[in-house]
Amino acid sequence: MDKKKSIGNAKQKKSILRPFCNTGLFVLLIVLTFYILLRDQNLGEVWNTICKINPIWIIVAIGCMILFVCCEGINICIGLNMLGKTRGLHLLSCIRYAVYGYFYSNITPSSTGGQPMQIYEMHKDNIDISQSSIILLLILANYQTVTVSYALISFAIRFEELKNVGTSITLLLGIGIILNLVVLTLLIISIFFKKASSCLLHGFVSLLQRLHIKRAYKIGQKIDIQLTEYHRCSACIKANPMRVFSIFLVTCIQIALMHSIPYWIYCSFGLSNYSLFNIMTMQAVLYMTLSAIPLPGGVGVSESGFLILYRTMFPAELLSSAMLVYRGISFYFCVALSGLLTLLFKIIITIKSRK
Secondary structure (H helix, E strand, C coil): HHHHHHHHHHHHHHHHHHHHHHHHHHHHHHHHHHHHCCCCHHHHHHHCCCCCCHHHHHHHHHHHHHHHHHHHHHHHHHHHHCCCCCCCCCCCHHHHHHHHHHHHHHHHHHHCCCCHHHHHHHHHHCCHHHHHHHHHHHHHHHHHHHHHHHHHHHHHHCCHHHHCCHHHHHHHHHHHHHHHHHHHHHHHHHHHHHHHHHHHHHHHHHHHHHCCCCCHHHHHHHHHHHHHHHHHHHHHHHHHHHCCCCHHHHHHHHHHHHHHHHHHHEEECCCCCCHHHHHHHHHHHHHHHHCCCCCCHCHHHHHHHHHHHHHCCCCHHHHHHHHHHHHHHHHHHHHHHHHHHHHHHHHHHHHHHHH
Protein backbone atom coordinates (compact mmCIF):
# COMPACT_ATOMS: atom_id res chain seq x y z
CA MET A 1 0.00 0.00 0.00
CA ASP A 2 2.82 2.40 0.94
CA LYS A 3 4.57 1.49 -2.30
CA LYS A 4 1.44 2.41 -4.32
CA LYS A 5 1.18 5.69 -2.43
CA SER A 6 4.80 6.55 -3.10
CA ILE A 7 4.37 5.74 -6.82
CA GLY A 8 1.23 7.90 -6.90
CA ASN A 9 3.02 10.77 -5.16
CA ALA A 10 5.96 10.47 -7.57
CA LYS A 11 3.59 10.65 -10.56
CA GLN A 12 1.80 13.64 -9.05
CA LYS A 13 5.10 15.46 -8.48
CA LYS A 14 6.12 14.67 -12.06
CA SER A 15 2.91 16.13 -13.48
CA ILE A 16 3.30 19.27 -11.33
CA LEU A 17 6.94 19.75 -12.33
CA ARG A 18 6.41 19.11 -16.07
CA PRO A 19 5.04 22.61 -16.91
CA PHE A 20 7.93 24.22 -15.02
CA CYS A 21 10.44 22.03 -16.91
CA ASN A 22 8.86 22.99 -20.25
CA THR A 23 8.93 26.67 -19.31
CA GLY A 24 12.56 26.39 -18.16
CA LEU A 25 13.57 24.76 -21.46
CA PHE A 26 11.60 27.41 -23.35
CA VAL A 27 13.36 30.32 -21.56
CA LEU A 28 16.79 28.68 -21.95
CA LEU A 29 16.25 28.27 -25.70
CA ILE A 30 15.24 31.93 -26.04
CA VAL A 31 18.32 33.16 -24.14
CA LEU A 32 20.70 30.95 -26.16
CA THR A 33 19.06 31.89 -29.46
CA PHE A 34 19.32 35.62 -28.99
CA TYR A 35 22.83 35.37 -27.56
CA ILE A 36 24.05 33.45 -30.64
CA LEU A 37 22.20 35.59 -33.19
CA LEU A 38 22.90 39.01 -31.69
CA ARG A 39 26.35 38.65 -30.13
CA ASP A 40 28.04 40.26 -33.16
CA GLN A 41 25.39 42.98 -33.60
CA ASN A 42 25.46 46.56 -32.41
CA LEU A 43 22.42 46.39 -30.11
CA GLY A 44 22.23 50.19 -29.88
CA GLU A 45 21.82 50.50 -33.65
CA VAL A 46 19.32 47.65 -33.73
CA TRP A 47 17.23 49.35 -31.04
CA ASN A 48 17.41 52.75 -32.80
CA THR A 49 16.21 51.11 -36.03
CA ILE A 50 13.29 49.45 -34.26
CA CYS A 51 12.28 52.77 -32.67
CA LYS A 52 11.93 54.35 -36.14
CA ILE A 53 9.44 51.83 -37.58
CA ASN A 54 5.87 52.83 -38.49
CA PRO A 55 3.59 51.76 -35.59
CA ILE A 56 0.49 51.52 -37.81
CA TRP A 57 1.86 48.46 -39.63
CA ILE A 58 2.87 46.93 -36.30
CA ILE A 59 -0.73 47.28 -35.09
CA VAL A 60 -1.91 45.59 -38.32
CA ALA A 61 0.55 42.71 -37.71
CA ILE A 62 -0.61 42.28 -34.10
CA GLY A 63 -4.23 42.36 -35.31
CA CYS A 64 -3.48 39.56 -37.79
CA MET A 65 -2.02 37.38 -35.05
CA ILE A 66 -5.03 37.98 -32.79
CA LEU A 67 -7.36 37.13 -35.69
CA PHE A 68 -5.27 34.00 -36.35
CA VAL A 69 -6.14 32.67 -32.88
CA CYS A 70 -9.76 33.82 -33.20
CA CYS A 71 -10.10 31.85 -36.47
CA GLU A 72 -9.45 28.63 -34.57
CA GLY A 73 -12.14 29.68 -32.11
CA ILE A 74 -14.54 30.19 -35.04
CA ASN A 75 -13.67 26.72 -36.36
CA ILE A 76 -14.29 25.16 -32.94
CA CYS A 77 -17.64 26.97 -32.84
CA ILE A 78 -18.56 25.63 -36.32
CA GLY A 79 -17.56 22.13 -35.19
CA LEU A 80 -19.61 22.31 -31.99
CA ASN A 81 -22.58 23.61 -33.98
CA MET A 82 -22.16 20.70 -36.39
CA LEU A 83 -22.48 18.26 -33.47
CA GLY A 84 -25.37 20.19 -31.93
CA LYS A 85 -23.29 21.31 -28.97
CA THR A 86 -23.76 25.09 -29.01
CA ARG A 87 -26.31 25.14 -26.21
CA GLY A 88 -24.88 27.09 -23.27
CA LEU A 89 -21.74 27.95 -25.24
CA HIS A 90 -20.89 30.97 -27.38
CA LEU A 91 -18.05 32.18 -29.60
CA LEU A 92 -16.10 33.63 -26.64
CA SER A 93 -15.94 30.18 -25.04
CA CYS A 94 -14.59 28.74 -28.30
CA ILE A 95 -11.99 31.51 -28.53
CA ARG A 96 -11.00 30.63 -24.96
CA TYR A 97 -10.34 27.04 -26.07
CA ALA A 98 -8.29 28.42 -28.99
CA VAL A 99 -6.21 30.57 -26.61
CA TYR A 100 -5.50 27.52 -24.42
CA GLY A 101 -4.45 25.57 -27.50
CA TYR A 102 -2.18 28.33 -28.79
CA PHE A 103 -0.41 28.82 -25.45
CA TYR A 104 0.19 25.17 -24.59
CA SER A 105 1.17 24.27 -28.18
CA ASN A 106 3.89 26.91 -28.18
CA ILE A 107 5.49 25.97 -24.87
CA THR A 108 5.63 22.22 -25.51
CA PRO A 109 7.88 20.31 -27.96
CA SER A 110 6.27 19.52 -31.34
CA SER A 111 3.14 21.44 -30.20
CA THR A 112 1.94 18.35 -28.30
CA GLY A 113 0.31 20.15 -25.35
CA GLY A 114 -2.36 22.21 -27.11
CA GLN A 115 -5.03 19.70 -28.08
CA PRO A 116 -5.01 17.67 -24.82
CA MET A 117 -5.54 20.91 -22.88
CA GLN A 118 -8.38 21.96 -25.20
CA ILE A 119 -10.06 18.56 -24.79
CA TYR A 120 -9.67 18.84 -21.00
CA GLU A 121 -11.22 22.33 -20.90
CA MET A 122 -14.10 21.29 -23.18
CA HIS A 123 -14.72 18.27 -20.95
CA LYS A 124 -15.06 20.63 -17.96
CA ASP A 125 -17.76 22.44 -19.98
CA ASN A 126 -19.68 19.15 -20.41
CA ILE A 127 -18.51 18.42 -23.95
CA ASP A 128 -17.77 14.70 -24.40
CA ILE A 129 -14.14 13.81 -25.02
CA SER A 130 -15.16 11.83 -28.10
CA GLN A 131 -16.96 14.87 -29.58
CA SER A 132 -14.19 17.38 -28.78
CA SER A 133 -11.66 14.92 -30.26
CA ILE A 134 -13.65 14.74 -33.51
CA ILE A 135 -13.83 18.53 -33.76
CA LEU A 136 -10.12 19.04 -33.10
CA LEU A 137 -9.22 16.21 -35.48
CA LEU A 138 -11.29 17.85 -38.23
CA ILE A 139 -9.61 21.21 -37.56
CA LEU A 140 -6.16 19.54 -37.59
CA ALA A 141 -6.87 17.77 -40.89
CA ASN A 142 -7.89 21.08 -42.50
CA TYR A 143 -4.89 22.88 -40.97
CA GLN A 144 -2.47 20.26 -42.33
CA THR A 145 -4.13 20.34 -45.76
CA VAL A 146 -3.90 24.13 -46.05
CA THR A 147 -0.34 24.53 -44.69
CA VAL A 148 1.05 21.75 -46.91
CA SER A 149 -0.80 23.13 -49.97
CA TYR A 150 0.49 26.66 -49.34
CA ALA A 151 4.05 25.35 -48.83
CA LEU A 152 4.10 23.18 -51.96
CA ILE A 153 2.69 25.96 -54.16
CA SER A 154 5.11 28.49 -52.65
CA PHE A 155 8.06 26.12 -53.07
CA ALA A 156 7.21 25.68 -56.76
CA ILE A 157 6.91 29.47 -57.25
CA ARG A 158 10.15 30.32 -55.40
CA PHE A 159 12.17 27.29 -56.45
CA GLU A 160 14.93 29.26 -58.20
CA GLU A 161 15.50 31.51 -55.17
CA LEU A 162 15.44 28.63 -52.69
CA LYS A 163 18.15 26.73 -54.56
CA ASN A 164 20.64 29.35 -53.35
CA VAL A 165 19.72 29.58 -49.65
CA GLY A 166 21.95 26.72 -48.48
CA THR A 167 21.72 22.96 -48.10
CA SER A 168 20.72 23.05 -44.40
CA ILE A 169 17.54 25.07 -45.00
CA THR A 170 16.70 23.05 -48.14
CA LEU A 171 17.16 19.81 -46.18
CA LEU A 172 14.94 21.04 -43.32
CA LEU A 173 12.33 22.18 -45.83
CA GLY A 174 12.33 18.74 -47.45
CA ILE A 175 12.02 17.01 -44.06
CA GLY A 176 9.22 19.42 -43.03
CA ILE A 177 7.23 18.80 -46.22
CA ILE A 178 7.73 15.01 -45.97
CA LEU A 179 6.72 14.89 -42.27
CA ASN A 180 3.60 16.99 -42.86
CA LEU A 181 2.63 14.96 -45.93
CA VAL A 182 3.03 11.74 -43.90
CA VAL A 183 0.86 13.15 -41.09
CA LEU A 184 -1.75 14.36 -43.58
CA THR A 185 -1.76 11.00 -45.43
CA LEU A 186 -2.16 9.06 -42.17
CA LEU A 187 -5.01 11.36 -41.12
CA ILE A 188 -6.81 10.87 -44.44
CA ILE A 189 -6.33 7.07 -44.33
CA SER A 190 -7.42 6.92 -40.66
CA ILE A 191 -10.55 9.00 -41.30
CA PHE A 192 -11.77 7.73 -44.68
CA PHE A 193 -10.27 4.25 -45.23
CA LYS A 194 -11.33 1.87 -42.47
CA LYS A 195 -9.77 -1.32 -43.91
CA ALA A 196 -6.48 0.36 -44.81
CA SER A 197 -6.17 1.93 -41.35
CA SER A 198 -6.93 -1.42 -39.72
CA CYS A 199 -4.17 -3.10 -41.79
CA LEU A 200 -1.73 -0.35 -40.86
CA LEU A 201 -2.59 -0.80 -37.18
CA HIS A 202 -2.03 -4.57 -37.28
CA GLY A 203 1.25 -4.04 -39.12
CA PHE A 204 2.37 -1.48 -36.54
CA VAL A 205 1.51 -3.76 -33.60
CA SER A 206 3.32 -6.69 -35.27
CA LEU A 207 6.40 -4.50 -35.72
CA LEU A 208 6.32 -3.52 -32.03
CA GLN A 209 6.00 -7.19 -31.01
CA ARG A 210 8.98 -8.14 -33.20
CA LEU A 211 10.96 -5.38 -31.53
CA HIS A 212 9.95 -6.97 -28.17
CA ILE A 213 8.06 -3.90 -26.97
CA LYS A 214 6.24 -5.13 -23.85
CA ARG A 215 3.22 -2.84 -24.15
CA ALA A 216 2.67 -3.50 -27.88
CA TYR A 217 -0.84 -4.93 -27.40
CA LYS A 218 -1.99 -2.07 -25.12
CA ILE A 219 -0.58 0.51 -27.54
CA GLY A 220 -2.52 -1.21 -30.35
CA GLN A 221 -5.72 -1.09 -28.29
CA LYS A 222 -5.33 2.64 -27.65
CA ILE A 223 -4.72 3.34 -31.34
CA ASP A 224 -7.74 1.18 -32.23
CA ILE A 225 -9.95 3.30 -29.94
CA GLN A 226 -8.57 6.44 -31.59
CA LEU A 227 -9.27 5.00 -35.06
CA THR A 228 -12.88 4.42 -34.03
CA GLU A 229 -13.10 8.16 -33.28
CA TYR A 230 -11.53 8.90 -36.67
CA HIS A 231 -14.16 6.81 -38.43
CA ARG A 232 -16.87 8.69 -36.57
CA CYS A 233 -15.24 11.86 -37.84
CA SER A 234 -15.63 10.50 -41.39
CA ALA A 235 -19.37 10.02 -40.86
CA CYS A 236 -19.57 13.55 -39.44
CA ILE A 237 -17.80 14.99 -42.51
CA LYS A 238 -20.08 13.12 -44.93
CA ALA A 239 -23.18 14.33 -43.08
CA ASN A 240 -22.07 18.01 -42.96
CA PRO A 241 -20.07 18.82 -46.13
CA MET A 242 -20.90 22.56 -46.15
CA ARG A 243 -19.83 23.09 -42.53
CA VAL A 244 -16.63 21.16 -43.16
CA PHE A 245 -16.02 23.39 -46.19
CA SER A 246 -16.64 26.43 -43.95
CA ILE A 247 -13.89 25.18 -41.60
CA PHE A 248 -11.61 24.78 -44.62
CA LEU A 249 -12.27 28.37 -45.81
CA VAL A 250 -11.72 29.82 -42.32
CA THR A 251 -8.46 27.83 -42.11
CA CYS A 252 -7.31 29.27 -45.46
CA ILE A 253 -7.90 32.78 -44.09
CA GLN A 254 -6.24 31.85 -40.77
CA ILE A 255 -3.01 30.62 -42.39
CA ALA A 256 -2.96 33.55 -44.81
CA LEU A 257 -3.18 35.96 -41.85
CA MET A 258 -0.21 34.28 -40.18
CA HIS A 259 1.86 34.23 -43.38
CA SER A 260 1.18 37.93 -43.96
CA ILE A 261 2.94 39.05 -40.73
CA PRO A 262 6.43 39.49 -42.30
CA TYR A 263 4.92 41.72 -45.00
CA TRP A 264 3.49 44.16 -42.44
CA ILE A 265 6.90 44.19 -40.72
CA TYR A 266 8.45 44.87 -44.14
CA CYS A 267 6.07 47.81 -44.67
CA SER A 268 6.78 49.17 -41.16
CA PHE A 269 10.41 49.77 -42.20
CA GLY A 270 9.22 51.83 -45.18
CA LEU A 271 10.16 49.13 -47.73
CA SER A 272 8.12 48.46 -50.85
CA ASN A 273 10.19 46.48 -53.39
CA TYR A 274 8.40 43.18 -52.68
CA SER A 275 4.66 42.51 -52.78
CA LEU A 276 2.44 40.83 -50.20
CA PHE A 277 2.34 37.73 -52.43
CA ASN A 278 6.16 37.53 -52.66
CA ILE A 279 6.63 37.64 -48.90
CA MET A 280 3.69 35.35 -48.07
CA THR A 281 5.05 32.62 -50.35
CA MET A 282 8.45 32.88 -48.68
CA GLN A 283 6.81 32.69 -45.25
CA ALA A 284 4.86 29.57 -46.25
CA VAL A 285 8.20 27.91 -47.05
CA LEU A 286 9.74 29.10 -43.76
CA TYR A 287 6.76 27.79 -41.75
CA MET A 288 7.07 24.35 -43.32
CA THR A 289 10.82 24.35 -42.61
CA LEU A 290 10.16 25.04 -38.91
CA SER A 291 7.86 22.04 -38.59
CA ALA A 292 10.84 19.71 -39.07
CA ILE A 293 12.32 20.85 -35.74
CA PRO A 294 10.52 19.57 -32.57
CA LEU A 295 11.34 22.59 -30.40
CA PRO A 296 8.79 24.65 -28.41
CA GLY A 297 7.55 27.35 -30.80
CA GLY A 298 10.43 26.65 -33.20
CA VAL A 299 12.68 28.77 -30.97
CA GLY A 300 16.12 29.13 -32.54
CA VAL A 301 15.40 27.70 -35.97
CA SER A 302 12.67 30.29 -36.66
CA GLU A 303 15.00 33.22 -35.96
CA SER A 304 17.91 31.80 -37.96
CA GLY A 305 15.55 30.69 -40.77
CA PHE A 306 14.17 34.23 -41.03
CA LEU A 307 17.70 35.67 -41.31
CA ILE A 308 18.57 33.21 -44.09
CA LEU A 309 15.37 33.28 -46.17
CA TYR A 310 14.69 37.02 -45.96
CA ARG A 311 18.25 38.27 -46.49
CA THR A 312 17.48 39.08 -50.15
CA MET A 313 14.29 40.98 -49.27
CA PHE A 314 15.40 43.08 -46.29
CA PRO A 315 18.50 45.32 -46.52
CA ALA A 316 21.40 43.87 -44.49
CA GLU A 317 21.33 46.74 -41.97
CA LEU A 318 17.62 46.12 -41.24
CA LEU A 319 17.54 42.31 -41.25
CA SER A 320 18.31 41.68 -37.55
CA SER A 321 15.86 44.38 -36.45
CA ALA A 322 13.17 42.94 -38.74
CA MET A 323 13.74 39.46 -37.30
CA LEU A 324 13.37 40.76 -33.73
CA VAL A 325 10.15 42.62 -34.56
CA TYR A 326 8.74 39.67 -36.50
CA ARG A 327 9.41 37.13 -33.75
CA GLY A 328 8.35 39.60 -31.09
CA ILE A 329 4.92 39.97 -32.69
CA SER A 330 4.32 36.55 -34.24
CA PHE A 331 5.52 34.55 -31.25
CA TYR A 332 6.79 36.09 -28.01
CA PHE A 333 4.10 38.77 -27.65
CA CYS A 334 1.31 36.32 -28.53
CA VAL A 335 2.64 33.60 -26.21
CA ALA A 336 2.84 36.14 -23.37
CA LEU A 337 -0.65 37.47 -24.15
CA SER A 338 -2.19 33.98 -24.43
CA GLY A 339 -0.42 32.98 -21.19
CA LEU A 340 -1.89 35.98 -19.36
CA LEU A 341 -5.34 35.28 -20.83
CA THR A 342 -5.06 31.60 -19.83
CA LEU A 343 -4.24 32.65 -16.27
CA LEU A 344 -7.10 35.19 -16.28
CA PHE A 345 -9.59 32.60 -17.57
CA LYS A 346 -8.49 30.14 -14.87
CA ILE A 347 -8.98 32.79 -12.14
CA ILE A 348 -12.43 33.79 -13.46
CA ILE A 349 -13.56 30.13 -13.73
CA THR A 350 -12.25 29.40 -10.19
CA ILE A 351 -14.11 32.41 -8.74
CA LYS A 352 -17.34 31.41 -10.54
CA SER A 353 -17.09 27.80 -9.30
CA ARG A 354 -16.86 28.99 -5.68
CA LYS A 355 -20.06 31.01 -5.86
